[in-house]
Each structure stands twice: as C-alpha cells, then as structure tokens.
Amino acid sequence: MTEIPEHLLKRAQAAREKAAGGDAGGAQAGGDRIPDQLLDRTKAASDGAAAVVASAPAGGGVPVGAGPGGHTQRLLTVVKSGSIQEAKAAPVDKVHTWPHLLAVEFVAALACTAFLFVFSWVVNAPLLQAADFNxxxxxxxxxxxxxxxxxxxxxxxxxxxxxxxxxxxxxxxxxxxxxxxxxxxxxxxxxxxxxxxxxxxxxxxxxxxxxxxxxxxxxxxxxxxxxxxxxxx
Amino acid sequence: MAKVLDNPRPTAKERLAKIGEQMQGSQAWNSIFRPGSIFRKGYTDSPRNRSYVIMNSVLYHLHPVKVKRHAVKVSYTLCLGGLSFFLFILLTVTGIFLMFFYRPTGANAWQDIQTLQTSVTFGLLVRNMHRWGAHLMVLSVFLHMARVFYHGAYKPPREFNWVIGVILLTLTLLLSFTGYLLPWDQLALWAVTVGTNMMGYSPLVGNQVRFVLLGGVEIGSETLLRWYVLHVIMFPFIIIIFMAIHFWRVRKDGGISGPL
Structure with missing residues (x-):
C-alpha cells in the first residue's frame, strides 16, 4: 500500500470533521433535501474512513477499522476500458524542430550556397552576340x-x-x-x-x-x- | 587603499555586461522580441527552450515545434523541397542585384549585361549565380516532384497539395523561361523564338496568347519589357502565393508523409 502524505491525511480529516459537524446542523436546516438513507450511508462511510485515517499514522500501514462487510473502499463507478484511457491517435515518435530539423536545413542551405558560389566562380554563364533578327x-x-x-x-x-x-x-x-x-x-x-x-x-x-x-x-x-x-x- | 577596494572601478567586461543588461531590459528590446523569445531570456538547452526557439519566433509560420523523427532524415527528403525554396530566395537576392544594372529595352539590354559582367564589382559572379541557380532550381523542383511521387506522398490527404506542387513546377518553368530572354543575346532570342513557336500550336487561343505574351506577332522590344515584368514581378508574386499555400498544407495535412 502506498503511503499517503501526512498533509493530505490532515486535510482529508479536517474535511471529514467539517462534514460530520455540518451534518447535524444540515439535517435540521435542509433535511428535506437529502434522503435519510443517503445521509446515513455517508455518515457510516465517513466514520469508517475517519477510523482508517485516525489509525493510519498510528498503525503505520494496515487499516484497523473497516466498513460494513469488512470493506475499506467503496466503488464509485466503473470506467469502461477504452472510454477515456484509449487515445484516438497513436503516439508518433517526434523530435524537436530545433535543433534537429533546423540544423539539417541550415547545413543543406550552406552546402547549396557553397556549391553554387564555387560553380559560378569557375563556370561563366553564356552571353553570345547581341540579339540579331537577321x-x-x-x-x-x-x-x-x-x-x-x-x-x-x-x-x-x-x-x-x-x-x-x-x-x-x-x-x-x-x-x-x-x-x-x-x-x-x-x-x-x-x-x-x-x-x-x-x-x-x-x-x-x-x-x-x-x-x-x-x-x-x-x-x-x-x-x-x-x-x-x-x-x- | 581600503577605499579603493570598496569601490573598485568596473572592468570593461563588467561594463559590457551592464550595458547588455540595460539593453535587454529596455522597452525597445522587449518590443522587438516576444515574451519567451530566446533573445529575451537567453538559451540553455532544455526541451522547453527548444520549443521556444520555434514557438516564439517567426519560424513558427513555417515549422511546427516538433516533427516526426523520420522527417529529419536527409535520406528521406533529400532536402529537395527546402532547397527549391532556398534557391528561390537566393535567386530573388541575386535577381534584385541584377535589376540595378539592367534596362529591358532592345537597345540597352545586351549592353547592360555586358557592362555588368565587365565593369560592375561581382557583377559576373552574381549573374553566374543567378543563371546556374535558376537551372538548379528547375532541377531540384523536378526531382522533388519525383521524390514525392515515389514515396506515394500525393495520396490522401495530400492530393491537393500535389496539385499545387504541379502548379509550382509549371510556374518555375515559366520563371526560368521568361528569364531566358532577358540577356537579349542570340541564345536568348532564338531559344525563346523556338519556345514560343511551340506555343502557337495550341488550339483556339494559342496564337492569341502568343500575341499577348510577345506584344506582337514576332519577338521584339515589347516582348522584352513584357517578359521582364512577368519575370521580376508577376510570376514571383504568383509563385509566392502558391508556395505559402503549399507549405501551409504540408503542416495541415499532418506534416511530411511516411515513413514508408
């Protein structure tokens, strides 16, 4: 089991305490909004989780407390394989244009210029007699x-x-x-x-x-x- | 003594560094180079800076930040498309130089070239480069087309870019052909005579097109002026537009084709 950083545990616990504290008030103020059985379930879960969280630093690894049925985790939803993980385009092996492409282009342009320069130095373009229609x-x-x-x-x-x-x-x-x-x-x-x-x-x-x-x-x-x-x- | 040590005179190196710092902090400098430009923040080799070299410079109009690994292999492209473009730039530069010394009239043209070759510093060299560069460009555009064909790079989604490529090949030939007349020597006159006679065989509009291009039924001073304008302004203008579309489509169609 991967170790959970302490600050995250603290934050989670703080959030849960806040949720648990607000629960009592919330049930009175807005009790008609959330069905009772859901509230119970949430409370049960947060109690279980709080037990896990509380025991985690002390126990050092294996959680002591467990939820109903001995579960320590709940299944929220099943993400079907291929729905979000599978990218549409296959990854392409790419390199940075600079320096890989620009260097090649620069050398090619330089070689071309050098060739043209030397060739023009050695070989003269033809210039025959002036145009004569006759x-x-x-x-x-x-x-x-x-x-x-x-x-x-x-x-x-x-x-x-x-x-x-x-x-x-x-x-x-x-x-x-x-x-x-x-x-x-x-x-x-x-x-x-x-x-x-x-x-x-x-x-x-x-x-x-x-x-x-x-x-x-x-x-x-x-x-x-x-x-x-x-x-x- | 202690006073001197406390306030040492800045060395030349320090002063230069300070000037450089001031310059790079100035509004003018920061207005020239975009945020993230390597000229603003300096370049140390990192993947992020490699991206910035392209992303924050005008090169971004031509190249994406990353290209396929096989696309940078010289054995795949032979650099032919890029060299064609580079030769076009080279021809523009040398061509502008030649324009300073050339008048497109029957009375002056040949003499101007003669004077350019004998009396203008580097005149002969630049004319040679323009001439050989033009032949080289025809060759490289042609070879580029063959390369693209043999790699099957004209297949979807690149069909239309191939069509633009054929247009560019035609325009390259037209540029070369119109430039051929300008020295106004025997070679130019009669090569163009032969070339334009072929044009006259086209059905329906052949002779009319020929008449418009020559500015008469035979080649003359009017032809020289027309072909000069075509050569230095009109065809370059058109070919630049098609080149821009061509390069843009290369990227939009998913970069260079392949690998095989």
Missing part, C-alpha cells in the same frame, strides 16, 4: 527543359507533339492522386504506379538528352563525340 543560329534550340518537347516536334504533327501530348502529360500529373486509388505508400504495393512514373520520366529524359546532345545543324541527328555538342545552358 542571323538565325543553326541549330536553334529551346531551353533544355523544353528540348524534349522540341524533339517530340520532329516526330509528330505540331498539334500532337506541341499540344496534345504535353497537355495530356500535365493533366495526368495533376490527376495522379485522384486516379491512383491504391492507399498504400509501400513501394512493393505500388509497382504499377512507380513503373508508370519511371517510364514517363525515362521517356522525357531520353527525349531531352537526344534533343540536347544528339541534334546538330538543322536539328538533324548527330553524335556529340563525332560532330561536337550543340548545346548552351
């Missing part, structure tokens, strides 16, 4: 992220290559979360979607690489190791 460079290429599109234009009608295919790609990308009804995020459950995406990305990457490095004058097919690279960033 001199069309051969080949003329779009920025690298559109070269897949430009490559597509050599294969299909502009209506298909320039509008339908990229438009469908963009719409498929936007609708991906609404089309993919599989709720799992485990890679082994998502083989279809991951392979679709990989094919999509590979298709695009290959087109971009061909457009960037394998297209020379007239946007004709070349090999970069044979004719050089026709590519500016």
């Amino acid at each position: 001199k069309t460079p051969n080949p003329s290429k779009a920025p690298w992220y559109f070269l897949g599109l430009q490559e597509l234009l050599t294969m299909f009608h502009p209506m298909i290559a320039g509008v339908t295919l990229p438009g469908m790609g963009l719409i498929a990308l936007i609708l991906a979360p609404y089309l993919d009804r599989n709720a799992s995020n485990k890679p082994e459950d998502r083989k279809f979607m991951t392979s679709m995406m990989t094919m999509f990305l590979m298709f695009w990457a290959v087109l971009t690489i061909i457009g960037s490095f394998f297209r020379g004058p007239g946007f004709n097919f070349t090999f970069p190791w044979r004719d050089g690279i026709f590519f500016e960033l």
